[in-house]
Amino acid sequence: MGIVLKDGLIVTAVDIYKADIRIEGEKIVAIGSQLKKTGDEVISIDGYYILPGGIDTHTHFDLETGTGIRTADDFASGTKAAIAGGTTTILDYATQNKGETLQQGLNNWNQKAKNKSYCDVGFHMAITDWNDKVPVQMKDMIQKGVSSFKIYMAYKGIMQMDDEDIFKALIRSKELGALITFHCENGDVIEALIQESKSKKYTSPYYHPLVRPALVEKEAVTRLLYLAELANAPVYIVHLSSKEALENVIEAKKRGVEVHVETCPHYLLLEDSLYDLEGFESAKYVMSPPLRKQEDIEALWNGINNHFIDTISTDHCSFNFRGHKDVGINDFSQIPNGIPGVEHRISLLYTYGVQLGKISLNKLVELTSTNAAKLFGVYPQKGTIAVGSDADIVVWDFNQTSIIEQKTQIQNVDYTPYEGMQVKAQPVYVFLRGNKVLSQDGGILEQPQGRFVKRKSLKGE
Numbered sequence: 001m002g003i004v005l006k007d008g009l010i011v012t013a014v015d016i017y018k019a020d021i022r023i024e025g026e027k028i029v030a031i032g033s034q035l036k037k038t039g040d041e042v043i044s045i046d047g048y049y050i051l052p053g054g055i056d057t058h059t060h061f062d063l064e065t066g067t068g069i070r071t072a073d074d075f076a077s078g079t080k081a082a083i084a085g086g087t088t089t090i091l092d093y094a095t096q097n098k099g100e101t102l103q104q105g106l107n108n109w110n111q112k113a114k115n116k117s118y119c120d121v122g123f124h125m126a127i128t129d130w131n132d133k134v135p136v137q138m139k140d141m142i143q144k145g146v147s148s149f150k151i152y153m154a155y156k157g158i159m160q161m162d163d164e165d166i167f168k169a170l171i172r173s174k175e176l177g178a179l180i181t182f183h184c185e186n187g188d189v190i191e192a193l194i195q196e197s198k199s200k201k202y203t204s205p206y207y208h209p210l211v212r213p214a215l216v217e218k219e220a221v222t223r224l225l226y227l228a229e230l231a232n233a234p235v236y237i238v239h240l241s242s243k244e245a246l247e248n249v250i251e252a253k254k255r256g257v258e259v260h261v262e263t264c265p266h267y268l269l270l271e272d273s274l275y276d277l278e279g280f281e282s283a284k285y286v287m288s289p290p291l292r293k294q295e296d297i298e299a300l301w302n303g304i305n306n307h308f309i310d311t312i313s314t315d316h317c318s319f320n321f322r323g324h325k326d327v328g329i330n331d332f333s334q335i336p337n338g339i340p341g342v343e344h345r346i347s348l349l350y351t352y353g354v355q356l357g358k359i360s361l362n363k364l365v366e367l368t369s370t371n372a373a374k375l376f377g378v379y380p381q382k383g384t385i386a387v388g389s390d391a392d393i394v395v396w397d398f399n400q401t402s403i404i405e406q407k408t409q410i411q412n413v414d415y416t417p418y419e420g421m422q423v424k425a426q427p428v429y430v431f432l433r434g435n436k437v438l439s440q441d442g443g444i445l446e447q448p449q450g451r452f453v454k455r456k457s458l459k460g461e
């Protein structure tokens with residue numbers, strides 16, 4: 001017994017065409033016409049679009065900061081919000097804390113996600129404590145389906161790694177076919193600028209972007225890309241935000257450096273005037289890197305269309321305005337960094353990207369699903385609509401208007417950076433490996449159906 005989705009418009013990274021889809025078990029088993037077999041459920045979706053389930057490659061659910069504050073969203077509310085927004089797989093950042101093995105980090109994150117996740121979940125492993133045992137542990141991680149890693153060039157004294165260790169990690173990643181993702185900001189300079197700012201009693205959130213200027217990002221990007229060139233290793237830059245940094249990516253690509261780039265909806269839609277708000281309101285937008293200027297926004301959209309940017313993910317890291325962010329009311333450097341977004345990524349990019357003519361519908365699929373699956377080792381199991389792929393399918397109504405509001409969101413956080421923005425994209429059905437986990441009439445299925453996603457290395461192993 002299967003399910004037939006009838007008369008929808010199928011959209012992949014390269015095609016748009018009208019056809020029926022037959023789902024059996026967890027897979028798409030046929031695409032064409034007259035697919036119904038005895039006992040099948042037929043769902044008419046005439047007038048709607050069928051996109052592969054979104055893949056958000058950058059979330060932080062159930063994350064505890066160094067000062068003991070835990071994110072507002074755990075794996076239950078975070079992955080439920082993902083499903084509500086048409087995302088069926090997330091890749092969260094598991095982290096090796098100082099003194100731990102990578103396996104201990106993975107165990108911790110497996111525990112956080114276990115039996116709670118509404119969408120499928122994979123992990124990158126953030127390395128914060130490089131030592132002689134880590135190269136062996138990296139191989140072990142890949143065998144367990146954690147084929148990508150993360151290194152921070154910022155957060156001095158907590159996560160930041162120095163150039164020697166970065167270089168060693170890059171050499172090892174090349175041997176293993178692993179992809180390392182990088183947070184590119186110069187943490188030493190940021191630390192000095194924070195101290196300078198505090199010495200002048202500049203303590204409000206207004207100063208957050210001033211201690212993390214675009215040049216701090218550009219410097220780290222440039223340095224990383226030379227290290228990658230020296231190691232002959234591919235790299236992935238997370239949350240790229242500035243025109244300056246993008247210019248160096250383009251230059252490095254011309255030299256032959258294999259660099260992949262992610263940006264986030266907030267860098268495409270919001271600008272740094274949000275740090276001028278009354279009172280403490282700007283704390284809602286304290287994330288790193290900070291929001292930039294209109295010319296950066298334009299450069300990023302151009303970068304997307306010129307194939308310099310591969311993925312758009314959210315860096316969802318939600319902290320409540322009251323009770324979390326306000327620990328930094330007298331010192332912006334204490335405000336927990338991060339904003340929510342996993343729920344609204346695709347509807348925002350459809351409305352303010354596709355509808356405004358900035359990107360095509362195919363590009364939307366490429367940026368929010370297909371490229372992520374290819375880069376992180378789950379293609380074509382996920383990331384496209386094809387026979388044999390997981391039936392991770394979102395049926396979209398692109399004619400339904402709604403307003404983003406904190407009070408109606410699924411994300412378990414007391415604000416949204418997109419409050420009041422109108423979107424014209426609504427999931428009508430979401431299928432996760434063939435399970436109908438959302439229908440517009442019935443809401444979200446209450447039992448979590450998410451599973452761990454085992455991913456391959458760049459070598460295909």
Ligand SMILES: [Zn+2]
Nearest residue numbers: 058060315317
């Ligand atoms: Zn992040």
